[in-house]
Amino acid sequence: MVDAASTTATTGSGAYAEAQVSADALGRGEPAWLVRSREEAARAFAATPMPTPALRPWKYTELSGLDIESFAPDAAFAPLVIASVPTGGFAGSIAGALDDAAQAGAVEAAFGSVVQGTEGKFVAANAARWSGGVFVHALRGGVFATPVTVDVRAGGGAIFPRMLVIAEANSEVTIIVRNRSTAAPLLVAGVVEIVAAEGARVRLLLDGDWGAATDEFTTVRSRVGRNADVQVASLAIGGHMQKQHIEALIEGEGANSLIRGIALGDGDQHFDFVTLQDHMGAKSTSDVEIKSALAGASRSVYYGVTRVETTAKGAAANQQNRNLLLSDHAKADSDPVLEILTSDVIRCGHGATVGPVDGEALFYLQSRGLDRRSALKLLVAGFFASVLGDAAFAALADDMQERVERKLAVAAL
Amino acid sequence: MSKTSEPILEIRDLKVSITDKPAIQIIKGIDLMIRAGEVHTIMGPNGSGKSTLASTIAGSPVYTVDSGEIRYKGCDITHAKADERARDGVFLSFQYPTVIPGVTMVNFMREALKARRGAEVPAREFLGELRETLAQLKMGEEFARRYVNDGFSGGEKKRAEILQMGLLKPDLAILDETDSGLDVDALRTVAEGVNALRRPEMGILLITHYERILNYIHPDFVHILVAGRIVRSGDASLAQEIEAEGYDPILKALGLLEGAAAS
C-alpha cells in the first residue's frame, strides 16, 4: 500500500477525526441529523480496529499494510448521475435531495437504516466522510424506463461513494454504477443501501473497472419486502483489490434476492466476495452465483452465508461459487455456508469448485487449430456464459464480453 | 490414387507412452504410410491402441512419443503442437467428442475456421458455408446455436465432428470410430458427407470396428492393430475376414490368445 501524500490541513488522521468531520459537514450546510450521523460514525471509526483475518469474512484478505488515514479524502468527489426520472421520482445527489422538500424526508428516514454507520471500520469511514452521495427514489408504481447510470471517475486519495435506493411498492428501477479510476493509489470505501418495498423490482449492476492501484471495500445491503425482487450483479475486472460484501435481508413473504458476480483476475489482483442471504420471509427465495477466472498470480476469495431463519418457512435458496484457475500461480478460496434454522425449506443448495482448465476441452479446441490463448479465451467465455447471459447483467453484456476478451488477450495464462 | 502420389502421413517405428505414466507404453512400434488420395482403415480389438495412435498424430499432450517419427506432408511434426498440426490440415474426429459448456458451436467453428485459414472469415461467408454443411449432413440449424457437444446424442456428436471436418477441409482426416453409434440412415449420411469432402490431395485414416462403413468409404488398405502393433495389413477383404471370423484367428496365429500355441 502506498501512502498518499499528506499535504493539506484535512489529510491524515485529521480528516477522519470527529471534530474535522463535524466542521466539514457544517461547512456544507448539512442538516443536523446528518451531521450527528457523521459524528457518530467518526467516533466508531476511531474506536474500531482494522478487521483482522480472525474475522471470518476477512480471513484471506491481508490488510496489515493498509492505513486508511494515510489516504486523503477527495472532498470534491461526486459521480455523474444520468437518468430519465418518472414523475415524482428522483435520481441525483443526496445533497440535491436534501434541498428538495419532496425528497428530504425520505432520505432522512431511510439513510443509515440498512447499513448502520457504526458497524465496521470501512463502513464507519464511509459514513463519516462520504461525499457525492447518490439518491434514487422510485415512487409507488413508478417505473424508470431506462437504467440510471452512475459514473464514478476517481483520481488518487480516498473516495467514499454512497448510494441510497428507495423503491416503493411495485416500482421498478435499474442502476448501473461504472467504477473507474486513474493509475494513482486510491482507496474506495463504499456503501449502498437498498430498500425495496412490496412488489418492487431493483436491479443494481456494479461495473468494477478501477485503475491498477485501487483498493475497493464496499458494502451493498438490501432490505427486500414482500414479493419484492432485488438483483445485484458485480463485474470485478479492474483494480488491485475489490472486496465487496453483498447482502440481502430477505424480509418479506415471497421476496427474492439474486446475486451474480464475475471476477477476471490477472497479475496480483485480489477479488473478495462476501455474500449474505438472510431469509426471514416465508416462501422467500434467493440465488447466488459467483464465478472467477484467474490468470497470473491473481486470487479470489468467496465466503457466503445462506441463513434461513425460523420464520422463513418454505424458503428456497441456492448458492454457487466456481473458480477457474488459468495459471499455476492463481489461487482461490471458497466457503459457502448454510445455516438453516427451520426444517421447512423447499430446497437449499450450495456448491463450490476450484480447479484448473479442463485439459480435454483445451485439447479439443486446439485440435481444431485454436492456439492455446484463443482456446482459453473461448473456455473462459464459456465458463462465464451462465452468469453473463443472466438478465441481471443484460445491460452490460456485450461490452463486458469485449472487455473480458481484451483482458485475456494480454493476461498471464 | 496412384502409388506415386505424395505421402501425406509417414509414421516410422513409432512408440508412444502415457505422459503421466511413462512406464506404460501403448504404441509399441508402428510404421504406416498414407499417400494423397488413399483411405487406410485400422481395425483392432478394444484397447489395442487405435485411439492412442489417432490422438498422438493429432498432438495430444496426454501421450508422449518415446521414439520414432511422424511426418506430415514431408515435415517432421512429431513434436509440433496440436494447434499447429490442425492449422496445417490435420483433423481428428474424436471417438468421444468433448462437451464444452457455455461455448456455442457457431462461435467455436468460426474461431476454428479463422485459425485454419489464418484470417478473419467474413460473417456472411462463414454462415453460408455453415448452412451448406449443416444441410449436407442433414443437421438442423439449431445445432449451431447449441453448446459444443452439450447434450448431443451419440449420433449427433459424430455428425457434429464431420460438420467441423466439412468446414475445416483437412488434408489428413483421422476418423476414430465415427461410425459407432450411428443408425443406418445416419451412417449413410455421414459417410456420404465424408465422401463429398474427399479431394485427391487428401488422406484418410479410418478407425472402425465394423465393415459396414467400408461399403461407403472404400479403403485402399486395412491394418489390424493388436497390442500396439500393426500385425497384419491387407486390402478391403481383410475387413470382411474380421467381420466374419473376429480377431481370434489372428490372435491365435500370434500366440496372443490364451491357451493357444504360437504358430
Ligand SMILES: Nc1ncnc2c1ncn2[C@@H]1O[C@H](COP(=O)(O)OP(=O)(O)OP(=O)(O)O)[C@@H](O)[C@H]1O
Ligand atoms: N490416458 C490414459 N491413461 C491410462 N491408460 C490409458 C490412457 N490412454 C489409453 N490408455 C490405455 O491404453 C490402451 C489403449 O487405449 P486406446 O483408447 O488407444 O484403445 P482403442 O484401441 O482405441 O480401444 P477402443 O476400441 O475400445 O476404442 C487401453 O488399455 C487404455 O486403457
Ligand SMILES: [Mg+2]
Ligand atoms: Mg478407441
